[in-house]
Amino acid sequence: MFGFLFKYGIKRAILNKEALFWALIFPFFLATIYGMILTKLDKQEDFVAIPIMVEDRAYEGILGQIEMEGKKVFDIKDYKNPDKALESGKIEAYIRGDIIKPKLLIKNDTVNTAIVHGVVSQIHHMGLSVTELMKEPANRSRIDSILKDLKNTRKYEIKNSENLKKKSTVSVYIYSLLAMICLGASTFGVAIVEGLNLKSDFDTSKRISVSPIPRIKYLIGEFAAYFLITSINTLVLYAYIRYALKMDFSGSQAQIICGLLAGNIMAMAMGMFIALATRMSTNAKFSICAGLYVFSSFLAGMMNASLAGFISNKLPFLNYINPATVLTRMFTSLYLFEDSRLYMYSIMNICLISLVLFVGGVLFARRNSYDSI
Incomplete structure (x- = not known):
């Protein structure tokens, strides 16, 4: 049937x-x-650092250290009016808040903003994990090994710059x-x-x-x-x-x-x-x-x-x-x-x-x- x-x-x-x-x-x-x-x-261009603004200074330091093949992934800008800079296209993303409660603002949904979103999401989840683990007194003396485990298990790799140039x-x-x-x-x-x-x-x-x-x-x-x-x-x-x-x-x-x-x-x-x-x-x-x-x-x-x-x-x-x-x-x-x-x-x-x-x-x-x- x-x-x-x-x-x-x-x-x-x-x-x-x-x-x-x-x-x-x-x-x-x-x-x-x-x-x-x-x-x-579509034009094949070399990958250039993504211009962004970050409200939290500690967060800015973390993002400023991310590199691919010796090149900075993010170009941290500093404008008096972030919303205006975002609207005018001077920056592609603006990250408000801190590691625990970040808020990502973008104007256009592009490859670059997708990269920013992925990195921010990974840092956010890692921050929450560390916060929960540190609530246990026994874990505080093992902070180095915990961070190493988190780095190995929560890896969120961006494709290397050679691949990005071909995207x-x-x-x-x-x-x-x-x-x-x-x-x-x-x-x-x-x-x-x-x-x-x-x-x-x-x-x-x-x-x-x-x-x-x-x-x-x-x-x-x-x-x-x-x-x-x-x-x-x-x-x-x-x-x-x-x-x-x-x-x-x-x-x-x-x-x-x-x-x-x-x-x-x-x-x-x-x-x-x-x-x-x-x-x-x-x-x-x-x-x-x-x-x-x-x-x-x-x-x-x-x-x-x-x-x-x-x-x-x-x-x-x-x-x-x-x-x-x-x-x-x-x-x-x-x-x-x-x-x-x-x-x-x-x-x-x-x-x-x-x-x-x-x-x-x-x-x-x-x-x-x-x-x-």
Whole structure:
């Protein structure tokens, strides 16, 4: 039975022209346009120190000692008005507070600000660890060995300057584009739900509703079929961006593919949730879904990197619930850092969002079934 439903789902996915347009054709043309523009804008330049300001003097001393191949990573500036200096572009980041409670302010979400964020995060967590350990009197006499252990176990390496010189300065746009490609699978989520909706525009929905096949089996078969189609689609587009457009990526192929597949599942869950939560025509649901995933990519910095910086400063919680931002951060962590912890945190974030969307979809499905009684 599953094999039959799986084959049937694949046929429906291939024949669903509207879903295929938003999941395949639209991202393909967008990737081509972005690739042509960004490859011209991207210039290979030597890595230069990142201009920043630090409020706490002790923190300033720590950051001032960080080097790569004998070169300072951060250029510590001193302006009377840090906010004005940040707005004018004289500095790329301003760190308020101390090691225990730092607050990072940025204007644009770029490779440099991602480096600052990673270093500040690592110093912050190490400071909290030392504070907790020093609460025990027995640990105070072992401070040297504790700091050495923390240094070895909490290593947060920035890729060396030779690698950084080869990195694209417009990578945030490419990763936002990858996130958008993943989120295109949300239209398939709408198609799965509308296939069971008697009021949908699909001719097959009425035949399926009167068939003796349990709906849960139908959903499993359809989800597996659409997931296979969107996974192939995503991997083809990824290969096109990487090899045909010659865009730079980091991390192992397994990590990137795993991230793309996890993003597809989250996107399909989002599409199913939208289809179940709204009472509109099928075409309207497709339009809402497409608009939402484009808007999500916009918030992640695809069209304007300064917006991502504004959100990080003013509305940081959006970075953990906006699907495109979570996906972009996941790929950026592979691009900048040897440590895979940020990547794993992002994967867990994606799983949590997917779970919430699936549970929300189930609740709306139960509501709709009660309304039809």
